[in-house]
Amino acid sequence: MELNHIVFIVMDSCRHDSFVAARTPNIDRLGVAEKRYSYASWTAPSHHAFVMGLMPHRSPKDVFASEVYKDEYVQWKARTGCDTIEFKAFLPDLSLPKVLRNLGYRTVAKVSMPVLNKNTLISRDFDDYKLMKSHNDFAKMIDEMEFPDEPHYYFLNLGETHYPYMLDGSKLPRISGVHGALKAMDETEVATSASQGFDAGQMEMLRQQQIKCVEYVDGQIGRLMDLTPPNTHFIVTADHGELFGEEGYFGHGPIMHEKCFEVPFVEGRVGGQR
Template sequence: MSPPNVVWITLDSVRSDHVTPGGATRNTTPKLQQIVDSPEGYYHDHCISHGRWSLPSITSILTGTYPSYHQTGFDNNVLVSEVPTASELFSDVGYTTACLSRNPHLSSETNLDRGFDRFKYVQASTLLQNAGLKTTAKFLANIRTHSAGFELNKYAHSTPYIINDIAKRWVQDFTQSNNPFFFYLHYNETHTPYYPPLPYLDAFDEEFHMEPREAARRVLEICDNKDEHMANGFSEFSDEDWRILSAMYDSEIKYTDKMIGDLIEYVMKKSNRKTIFIVTADHGELFGEYGVFGHTLVLHDGLVHVPLVTHGLDVEQDLVQHVDILRTLAEKAGVDTESMQGLDLRTESRDFAVAQTSAANLDPYLKFNSEFNSEHYIQDAQSDVVRTKSHKLRTGKDQEWLFELPDEETDILESNQNIAYELREKRDGWYQQHGSVSERSDDTYSEEMMQRLEDLGYH
């Protein structure tokens, strides 16, 4: 049997309970639901990301290794040369490899472009250069349909139309060859700030009272000052503010769902061999849980429980992690998986998942409020969670909490020491198997990269 094509689509900042197959209260992802309902589709109910933010999570996706091993986003700003990438490994067995990225963490600055035959990081400042004159002209002609119209604020504009146009050209090229392809795409529109294209501004406006464009501009203002709002415990937020944040976030998801559905349909029509599709998220988003707006500080399920839709993978397991999906794909493609740490889900299953994060940096919030409430955050050490389908043990240095999911407010540690003991045993054995690489990197980001990250709210 010839090896399959692989199309892996990662959405930024999408939590599982905000997509239709994950039980969202709004119909945000009808296209994803169609894929799930198709004969080869499946929704994995408990996909646990490897971290709470993009860099460690994307690195795990693209290497098949855990953050404690690759250390990217922990001790290192970039992926070290000792850790092979999926693009290199798939190339070794004859795949054409390609990546389209809208996230600066997935760029040459982090070495995550390594091994791709084609790679583009699409950013506003180099749009014409990266997208080309034809795509740029088409986007401008459709700017009221697929973006914010003639809006001067660059953060109001959307780029999935551009990503899709480039992607379709590349797919057309791929299908002219006899080689299978591994195509990784990262859509960033569901990241803050949330400003959906004009036709989607009123997608869920029945739940708030502002005029939709006014609501979107208010969301831009909130996102621009989110550190200060968090520091002050959202004391200036109204119920309407929370409603419009949630509505605009879901509207962004709905638009992105349409665009990825469009791309998947195109690939299905053009593909000259079996194609496996993966649609997931690098992490989720919090809307006030543990005093957080965004994706920082904690490993709450709103950040680590992410959607995962597969089509053609032929695996129906619920508790999975991204390293498992990559390992399973690699095994199907005849790729060398010696460097990968995930499970082959065709023959193995997991009974717990692990997510990790570095120490919480409170400086951005303390500068606005020296009495910032830090009770939920682990400041002095790396922290992790061990999660099963029913329970979650959160640990860092001398702090520990146990929760019976989905409740992450009631600590049941004292009355359930037997469950905590079992999860500690799982965690300790896991760490013995997944140490760190020997190499450390002293690479630092360029000033341009630092500015791009600051614009996205990273510190």
């Protein structure tokens, strides 16, 4: 049985309509992206769902949640090429990396966000887990990837689509916890709140910049596709969305707004094979 390589790409903070507005000829080779919904509105809890093997959901009606979860786990048969995977294989750990390791995969994670550092539980069942030195290091991630005969599972968290969207932050709103995540949590002098107001023009500039970052990421994905063997299954999605001033909100986190949960989702092989 030949197992597929798997490349799971998470564009951090990429809201669905930013993705739709971008030109993505390489991602389009996988198929048409759906609008789905994240299980959480910020990075860490959303990634815990990914490590459990869950994808962003479709918010289906008239169905028990347990049936949705079981169906999601069954999808890993097609993704891996292993017809023997059953829901019970994920129990009791609910750990996708562990299930894949038991199938013979080498599991590798490369992440951009400090809240996903190696000391978190998210890293537990990966063979290799690395927090990249730079916030915008997708190109370096690709340089470090290889695809030998041993099946590989690559989990990539990309910072390019996260604030400040590959921009110099010196003239941007300073948000406690956003610049360097945990590093700025105690620096109250740089905190910005909605009560201070948002510049609508600047928010639109940031939205347009996120769209440009999606296009940059797509270009890098094209380079990665050129390096991968035919039996490589790609998953491209986001962990949550983003707010650009709508109803006084900016960013993501403890926000109950649909734009924090709407994300793109597409998977398949190059050429659209599903």
